[in-house]
Amino acid sequence: MQFPTKVKNVFHRIYPKPFTRINEAWNFDGKMNSSPQQPYRDSRITGHARSMKVDRTLYCDFYKYFAIDIVSETVYNYPYPCLTEKTMRPIVHKRMFIVLGPPGIVARLHDKGFKTFAPFINEEYDSIADPHKRMQAIVDELTRISKFSIDNIRETMLQYKDTLKHNYDHYHWLCNNEIQQIVNKI
Amino acid sequence: MISSGFIDALSAKFNILDIIELTEVDNDFELLVTRLTKTKKTHFDSKDRYLVGHLDTDYYLPSCPYGLGMLNLVRTFLHNDIPLNTLILLTNHFGIKRELEILIPKEMHEHNFPTIIDDCILVANMPRLGLNQEECNVDEVSIENHGISMLGEARIHRNMLLNQLLERNLLDTYAVSYKGEKRVS
Numbered sequence: 001m002q003f004p005t006k007v008k009n010v011f012h013r014i015y016p017k018p019f020t021r022i023n024e025a026w027n028f029d030g031k032m033n034s035s036p037q038q039p040y041r042d043s044r045i046t047g048h049a050r051s052m053k054v055d056r057t058l059y060c061d062f063y064k065y066f067a068i069d070i071v072s073e074t075v076y077n078y079p080y081p082c083l084t085e086k087t088m089r090p091i092v093h094k095r096m097f098i099v100l101g102p103p104g105i106v107a108r109l110h111d112k113g114f115k116t117f118a119p120f121i122n123e124e125y126d127s128i129a130d131p132h133k134r135m136q137a138i139v140d141e142l143t144r145i146s147k148f149s150i151d152n153i154r155e156t157m158l159q160y161k162d163t164l165k166h167n168y169d170h171y172h173w174l175c176n177n178e179i180q181q182i183v184n185k186i
Numbered sequence: 187m188i189s190s191g192f193i194d195a196l197s198a199k200f201n202i203l204d205i206i207e208l209t210e211v212d213n214d215f216e217l218l219v220t221r222l223t224k225t226k227k228t229h230f231d232s233k234d235r236y237l238v239g240h241l242d243t244d245y246y247l248p249s250c251p252y253g254l255g256m257l258n259l260v261r262t263f264l265h266n267d268i269p270l271n272t273l274i275l276l277t278n279h280f281g282i283k284r285e286l287e288i289l290i291p292k293e294m295h296e297h298n299f300p301t302i303i304d305d306c307i308l309v310a311n312m313p314r315l316g317l318n319q320e321e322c323n324v325d326e327v328s329i330e331n332h333g334i335s336m337l338g339e340a341r342i343h344r345n346m347l348l349n350q351l352l353e354r355n356l357l358d359t360y361a362v363s364y365k366g367e368k369r370v371s
Contacts, residue, residue: 085310
């Protein structure tokens with residue numbers, strides 16, 4: 001990948017050259033291996049995972065076989081906790097989630113009325129600003145969870161059933177009410 | 187894209203002069219100048235508004251407290267003498283006001299500052315279930331795997347996660363797709 005090496009100043013404006021919106025220059029010291037891999041798709045993922053890009057509907061029947069969605073948000077090392085449709089995906093499917101994104105995303109979800117999955121999932125990663133340490137915390141957590149048997153995971157899903165339903169219902173409540181509430185305040 | 191619900195709700199309250207997605211103009215702000223020129227007025231009505239959707243990422247130079255898209259947007263409005271209080275910025279960048287406070291001269295903050303909507307989950311079109319898809323219930327019996335990660339386009343953080351899962355032999359526990367629909371070659 002080619003990173004912008006200088007900026008092009010056009011009159012009073014500044015553009016990255018070559019133009020990009022992606023902030024990928026944060027692993028120069030190579031603390032963690034970020035080499036790209038060959039395209040890969042697990043055979044357990046059988047649906048059209050990218051259908052959201054077409055019409056924003058979801059067609060993920062395979063979702064019911066998984067307990068936790070490891071959401072990889074659009075951005076990771078970024079100054080704002082940007083929430084996109086990716087984080088809404090497990091909420092719509094009543095699944096637990098860990099967000100690989102900028103710090104503060106889980107806190108932002110709490111602010112907006114969603115509930116998350118502590119103590120089963122250690123969510124301290126959300127407050128770690130250093131991107132490498134945050135990644136380490138997430139992968140350590142995934143490693144810890146991987147040691148649970150699938151029966152444990154099923155029991156945990158049941159324990160969080162109310163939380164999952166709350167998130168689903170709250171999302172749909174927001175769909176019907178949030179915009180008007182915000183516009184009324186302007 | 188800005189959610190159509192938002193556009194409808196704001197249109198009922200304001201006279202929307204133009205709806206601009208930042209991604210349509212951020213690689214050449216002369217495109218924005220052209221659009222602003224078409225709608226610019228000598229005197230703007232108090233209800234006149236430009237809707238600008240900032241729903242993709244912005245590019246940040248190292249240690250720079252604002253993104254280049256925001257810098258160019260503010261400068262374009264100022265340079266073309268469009269009042270900044272005609273601008274409604276719809277964004278998923280929660281807290282972006284601090285960038286605009288740096289970019290806009292202090293004397294303009296009180297009366298000539300954009301309206302920022304950065305606290306709305308549904309500011310962009312968001313997912314819904316497919317028309318013929320049943321609500322996905324919490325059915326613990328159907329759970330067969332710990333987790334899933336759909337990594338989509340290659341990015342540094344996604345590469346890192348995949349490499350870490352590979353190194354720790356976790357790809358049996360967590361099903362992953364990487365780089366979209368393509369299969370392993």
